[in-house]
Amino acid sequence: DIVLTQSPGTLSLSPGERATLSCRASQSVSSSYLAWYQQKPGQAPRLLIYGASSRATGIPDRFSGSGSGTDFTLTISRLEPEDFAVYYCLQYGNSRFSFGPGTEVDVK
């Protein structure tokens, strides 16, 4: 099974700063099958990015995704107050899915 690792575990930043989140896979993942989610306390996850780099409907352009193979990145160009949350990557392979452990972006 493909294992996803996310780093850092926690990212402490101020509004307006740039956030760079990493997702690494234990084996190669098709870019088509890599997605990113945002989750706030008490809420269901929200789709941000699919296909490694395509923004979901209604997602602001400050969110961008990149990467291929085993290394993927979610970038938030300028943090807004509503962006402080936990972010998860998701992959699909061999008929199964797996999530990374998450990166919490909190206020510095």
Added chain:
Amino acid sequence: EVQLVESGGGLIQPGGSLRLSCAASGFTVSTNFMSWVRQAPGRGLEWVSVIFSAGSTYYADSVKGRFTISRDNSKNTLYLQMNSLRAEDTAVYYCARGTTVGRYYDYWGQGTLVTVSS
């Protein structure tokens, strides 16, 4: 409008069984792949199971042999039958809709809490 509403959670003793339901509206469950994803208190998301439109099913190793995913097309509802429950199955269980064009989830329910405790 796409909606997913989970139900069936609650407090259950270890070794017991529970069936979760996810009532869908705004689309047909048999058209999309559908999954259950859980989240233990204070922990991350854990993928549990998937049922594809053709009917094939797959499970996480942690639940294989104990959980069964199914759907009722006439009721447009997804199910998760959970048997031999353990304390470590305690979590909020989310129902999620997969897209028809990729392998990711675009809509989620609000979740139902399952607590396994004596």
